[in-house]
Amino acid sequence: MIQSSSIIDEERVSEVKLTAEERSRYSRHLIMPEVTLEGQRRLKTSRVLCIGAGGLGSPAVLYLAAAGVGRLGLVDADRVELSNLQRQLLHGTTDVGRPKLESARDRIREINPNVEMHLHQGRFTSENAIEIAAPYDVVIDGSDNFPTRYLSSDVCVFARKPNIYGSVFRFDGQATVFAPHLGGPCYRCLFPEPPPAGTVPNCAEAGVLGVLPGVIGMLQAIEAIKLILGLGDSLLGRLLHFDALKMKFREFKLRRDPQCPVCGEEPTIREPIDYEQFCGSPEPVPEIPVAELKRKLEAGEALLLLDVREPYEYETARIDGAKLIPLGELPTRLSEISSDGDVVIHCHSGVRSAHAVRLLHQAGFQNVYNLTGGIDAWSEEIDPSVPRY
Numbered sequence: 001m002i003q004s005s006s007i008i009d010e011e012r013v014s015e016v017k018l019t020a021e022e023r024s025r026y027s028r029h030l031i032m033p034e035v036t037l038e039g040q041r042r043l044k045t046s047r048v049l050c051i052g053a054g055g056l057g058s059p060a061v062l063y064l065a066a067a068g069v070g071r072l073g074l075v076d077a078d079r080v081e082l083s084n085l086q087r088q089l090l091h092g093t094t095d096v097g098r099p100k101l102e103s104a105r106d107r108i109r110e111i112n113p114n115v116e117m118h119l120h121q122g123r124f125t126s127e128n129a130i131e132i133a134a135p136y137d138v139v140i141d142g143s144d145n146f147p148t149r150y151l152s153s154d155v156c157v158f159a160r161k162p163n164i165y166g167s168v169f170r171f172d173g174q175a176t177v178f179a180p181h182l183g184g185p186c187y188r189c190l191f192p193e194p195p196p197a198g199t200v201p202n203c204a205e206a207g208v209l210g211v212l213p214g215v216i217g218m219l220q221a222i223e224a225i226k227l228i229l230g231l232g233d234s235l236l237g238r239l240l241h242f243d244a245l246k247m248k249f250r251e252f253k254l255r256r257d258p259q260c261p262v263c264g265e266e267p268t269i270r271e272p273i274d275y276e277q278f279c280g281s282p283e284p285v286p287e288i289p290v291a292e293l294k295r296k297l298e299a300g301e302a303l304l305l306l307d308v309r310e311p312y313e314y315e316t317a318r319i320d321g322a323k324l325i326p327l328g329e330l331p332t333r334l335s336e337i338s339s340d341g342d343v344v345i346h347c348h349s350g351v352r353s354a355h356a357v358r359l360l361h362q363a364g365f366q367n368v369y370n371l372t373g374g375i376d377a378w379s380e381e382i383d384p385s386v387p388r389y
Ligand SMILES: [Zn+2]
Pocket: 180, 185, 186, 187, 188, 189, 190, 256, 257, 260, 261, 262, 263, 264
């Protein structure tokens, strides 16, 4: 599927001029016959919204800013953590603890002070999404969770804006352009239903190769620029899959679903829904807070403290007395778990250990608890000598 006319109105382009500084800054664009002064003016008048200033958002907005996109909007609610720096190049070591939007603004200002930045501090939600997205020509989805992906896709369908999708998982990544108004599918055409809650781990749980979001985020930036300039064949109707281990790109054809509840012939969803509810939350499991664990340990209560992280994580940081059985080995090592006394399970932040609690419940164990916030909460609230990672 080819999309070869620019998504930017001619009228807006004609109102824009480049300064002498900009002509010099963008000279490698200006000499390209496919871009020229006109294309650069098109970039200057364009407005791109990026949801998330993390692994995908970092390369996407760094390059879009350098390329001369006139207005960049960023939505993010988080602060910079040390573990972000392995892949989120918008942020530096001295930014740890700052809101991501502040470090992103400083970095982008340094790359290209001509870019007008609009910072939307907070989460992208059903309540604010339509208003936030309204002034932009194209949306880059750099989010890492299903509720936000459905929301950003739906809002783009309602507002007839292209939604440039990207996702990463360990060594694999994928990207495409959702834009039913240009002939392609939307996210819901592909995935009418979200996967069962708790079955798909995120980067924090599964890990991601640091460079990978760089590749995918840059693909998203290239697609945005092509849509703005009206150049080439966009990823409309194609899912590009990248396998970093095999170093292979593969392509899958995507089709619009005429029955799609959002972009189909008879849409049933015409405004944002409750995406948290739609994507479901995993069944809650019994939990105990870290202070309660400390009390139980100090009182010498009979309990098994089970650590379901990976051995390298155990090497990095551990709670004294914890027994290590990585989550993947748990189903075959149930005989090592004593059924008298409480079993308290922990991982890094509490997601894997919640799976482990459900697994033990299914195997007939009782008095099994998830340690709220995992070893990370233990280091933060109880024992700072346990390293955080
Ligand atoms: Zn659709």
